[in-house]
Amino acid sequence: MSKSFGGVAAVSEVDITIQHGRIHALLGENGAGKSTLISMLCGQYRPDAGRIEVHGREVHLRSPKDALNAGIGVVHQDFRLVPPFTVTENVVLGTKTRADRKAEQRVMELAESLNFHLSPRAKVRDLVVGQQQQTEILKLIFRGMDVLILDEPTAVLTPQQAEQLFAALRTLADQGKAVVFVSHRLNEVADSADHLTVLRGGTVVADGPARGLGPKELARLMVGDAADRPASPRAHRQPGPELLALRAATINTGGRNCLNSINLSLRAGEVVGVAGVSGNGQRLLADAVAGIRSLDAGDRVSEAATVAYIPEDRLGTGLVGSMSIAANLAMRRYREPGISPWWVLPSRLRRDALPLIEDYQIPAGPAVEAGALSGGGQQRVVTAREMSRTPDVVVASQPTRGLDVVSAAAVRERIVAVAERGGAVLVLSEDLDELREVC
Known part of the structure; x- marks a missing residue:
């Protein structure tokens, strides 16, 4: 066929x-x-x-x-x-x-x-x-x-x-x-x-x-x-100042506490891992740390200028399936001249998308709709958009789900690189081997 x-x-x-x-x-x-x-x-x-x-x-x-x-x-x-x-x-x-x-x-x-x-x-x-x-x-x-x-x-x-x-x-x-x-x-x-x-x-x-x-x-x-290809050697890092934290964070859903008085600290140079069976509050925790979900009680304290978010639901939350790869890659930069909602230059979107498509090995051209990609391809688009901004904090929920062995290893290297340059990373994963490797 x-x-x-x-x-x-x-x-x-x-x-x-x-x-x-x-x-x-x-x-x-x-x-x-x-x-x-x-x-x-x-x-x-x-x-x-x-x-x-x-x-x-x-x-x-x-x-x-x-x-x-x-x-x-x-x-x-x-x-x-x-x-x-x-x-x-x-x-x-x-x-x-x-x-x-x-x-x-x-x-x-x-x-x-x-x-x-x-x-x-x-x-x-x-x-x-x-x-x-x-x-x-x-x-x-x-x-x-x-x-x-x-x-x-x-x-x-x-x-x-x-x-x-x-x-x-x-x-x-x-x-x-x-x-x-x-x-x-x-x-x-x-x-x-x-x-x-x-x-x-x-x-x-x-x-x-x-x-x-x-x-x-x-x-x-x-x-x-x-x-x-051997894995890159890990450098020993001393945690730096706190970049983002949750203090007694509580979220109510359906009349019950799905997150109950959670305390979490993300420090510069650190990769923090969260393990657990799916459905036990990981998604709410990731949303809260990323700042897209309000707390019913407690505080979110952030010293980070930029927070990148790789969500668990890549198509429902991370992408607009009916929009092109180029448009999805530009979503974090929509306020920049030439990309704002009042004046979009398609040539600018395409020009900016091509290096990311090559660097992150996205298996399609900039004009292809994100929804037409495989799950692994969609994951690459989200990762490329979020990681290419040199963020201070990265929240990565199931970051290698659907990726092949080489692509997964590349994502893990990028996660570690954020911490090595002084950023902070929160990784939520059901893969314990993955957490042992990056944390």
Whole structure:
């Protein structure tokens, strides 16, 4: 299959065979074509050339509905759930089945078969992120999907939740389902995949059994010799003066304290890490430190001239998906002459965007809409805009989520560089190894 956008090939003559009863890993650095390939398999994009066959018969996937009818279902990074609805109501939504006791019993049976600890009557808004993902999987199983594609399924999971997920995927494969997952966490690929396909520059560079391949070998297949680049040596730093602090910070949401009397100090030359399972106040904490969320009690004290913010929700908070990459990169500079809302010079936006696109390896031109990028590409745009301003304080929430090994290492180096030049950084991450490396 092949697919181009604006004359640029995103996927070029890709052949991939997905077999029932196997877990198939799809690997590649950011911009390699993984998202485009998945979008064609789920009917979101139509290939410019090539064909898709299911059980030996060609199918024409003109929409996601066509893909579902062909037995192909996708669990996206951003879940397609209705928060006020129950688990059962979300599972049956879009089908002819009513959300009655019979449906609840069926959902319970499916959940128990995969060792999912879910109540059919639980509201989705009350579930932790791992349980929300389980609900998405149940939606596909309930509909009888034969092929399950999961895009970065462990990016928002704790190690324990990821282990539970792969146990469920193995059960599904043993039941005869075909399971495909995209991941940049190479340890889990080495541990869980039966087969792998590696994309680089929109073409297949490796395809075969995953048995016997470790994380280092997988990294070399993805990015070549760049995987062997040693990490920069860490310099010992003495913390300097306090640049930003929260004093007894409290935020109320829905009648309860989601942040309760938090004290936090960010000092010059320091990288402070915050660990924890997603959904326990990290997003509110990041918003409060960045200054975009008001406190219900307590104080935010800042001596910083500039505060950069890499939010967890890159598309919802960090970018405007319908605007160009160049426009998104210019958002922090809209008051500058030629970029203000009263007099915008497109040539200026493009000129200023090109060096950032090259430096941060954003996989598209300045005129491309930010919403058309993969998750990793969107992360690069946000990081480029925020880090290029030489900020005094950086608040980075899940800064390497969706990035390949080389890109993630580059972001971590930039984070450490902020502290080494006298800035302060707050990193919120579920990756404990990442926190150990930068803090």
